[in-house]
Amino acid sequence: MSDKKRNVPVLRFNGFSDAWEQRKLGDMGKTFAGLSGKTKEDFGHGNAKYVTYMNVFSNPVSNHKMVESVEIDTKQQQVQYGDVFFTTSSETPEEVGMSSVWLENIKNVYLNSFCFGYRPTAIFAPYYLAFMLRSPILRKKFMLLAQGISRYNISKNKVMDIQVLIPALTEQKKIGAFFQHLDNTIALHQRKLDALKQMKKGFLQQLFPENGEKLPRVRFTGFQEEWEQRKLGDMGKTFAGLSGKTKEDFGHGNAKYVTYMNVFSNPVSNHKMVESVEIDTKQQQVQYGDVFFTTSSETPEEVGMSSVWLENIKNVYLNSFCFGYRPTAIFAPYYLAFMLRSPILRKKFMLLAQGISRYNISKNKVMDIQVLIPALTEQKKIGAFFQHLDNTIALYQYKLDQLNILKKACLQNMFI
Structure with a gap:
């Protein structure tokens, strides 16, 4: 019998052999609406925050810094730790229903009006839930629900009818921790790559003379002649x-x-x-x-x-x-x-x-x-510096690409 028919993933951690349980999202939680009754004048000020559309769209786990200001409004639904947000609209069916899990305990935070929320009543490992909802098998289900021509929308009632396969909580935690570590590693490599690119940009500015100058701001030791x-x-x-x-x-x-x-x-x-x-x-x-x-x-x-x-x-x-x-x-x-x-x-x-x-x-x-x-010897020194810097950037880009390929493969094979 194939793994798919036995309700187990292709790739699995040692020590787990039980079949996964199939359940509807709607049987394991309730939906709630984002901000409502607001005009553009209500935004950009106030002591409350709201989670932006791009935060939900971009991050399997919401970034608590990607929020914007709004006035406190007791009629609105505050978000809670463990809530899941879904985008309701996009320009392509491939990008509709993107999900993000909120893992903060902050008061007076709401959800933007172009998303809806889902509050689990069942117990989930939050990182498992975050990456399971972004797995290829789930993304295909969301895409099939997308309705529209020039812009695509998704019904939260239809989302609640989606069937998902859930392992025991201990296995959820193992899978979630794996993807959390993998995402942290990807983020670390991305920061290093961004820093190297910023460094290169700075040196391109400083190792060559500005307009009207005959010498650069930064120069290797041992060179004094004018250019x-x-x-x-x-x-x-x-x-x-x-x-x-x-x-x-x-x-x-x-x-x-x-x-x-x-x-x-x-x-x-x-x-x-x-x-x-x-x-x-x-x-x-x-x-x-x-x-x-x-x-x-x-x-x-x-x-x-x-x-x-x-x-x-x-x-x-x-x-x-x-x-x-x-x-x-x-x-x-x-x-x-x-x-x-x-x-x-x-x-x-x-x-x-x-x-x-x-x-x-x-x-x-x-x-x-x-x-x-400059003189040829100084040219060679500057050229070698940038050659080495570009090679280092290329190495980090390669490592980052490999990590993203690994993540894609694991998302494909560790969920059903």
Whole structure:
């Protein structure tokens, strides 16, 4: 007999063998309404709080800091420890009926008007309940209840008819503690990743000179010389991306081209973010040390994004929505990659953006941009610093991605 037919999950902790009990949510608790009878003038002040829609939508366990002010109103239902909140409306059926469990003992806290509450009368391990209601099997049940066309709604009476499978309380606690620990680990890695990204942002600001200055605010020890100001056009030549192609020319062939999103997303190009095209001797092949620039974007903030190519691979071209720059001066490539992404350079690119609904940049204007360049030894030091920082960020991002994959798999296999 399969695990599903025996009412047990695929993945289970040792020591538990009993079948899970099937019950309706409505048999194990009662619903209550969120705030009612309010106008926009009632919000933003007062000594009470209400749990926001985005708090419920975003968190299996409610964040007690994601609340906003409202006046105390004795006619409203206060939330209690162990209450569950459900969103009643969303733009897609996949996002309707998102749940969040409240695990605080705070007076004068209400629920927003776009959600309804559920107060269990049965005893649950709260973290088990929080993650069981977010498991794929339960989310599918909520999606099937979503009604609407441009906006989807869910009936609390229908939610109360949902059948759920419940293990003994000791097993609930074990499962809940596991997901609580996993979520805490994910949150820790996310905080570390955010801190590293913030650190990188700060150093991009401070390790390159501001406008009108000839030295950066922060400098590695042992370097004292002033930086030299030069035009990009005096230190290299431009070349065009692919030309004379139609959509039928792409997706096959023994050559590759660097995609627009590769250039847009990466200070140093990712050699795996390339796509197929036929070999064409009339096209310009890219070389180690080439710099690519995007020529067009929907906002001026995103035009002229740069990426340095650090591969020695034959028959690789540049996409047609970018242009290339081949330095004739000697640069430390990682210095060049991050200097061109520094806030001071990004401001210069933004000022060159021309357009209304879509913004474009002239490569001739880009070549007129003045940049400040230190000696090669200092370039290498700065470049190595950012290379190491980016590698550390990538490592934490990988760990975070793996933890989220693990959580997804466990949500799939530890509930029925």
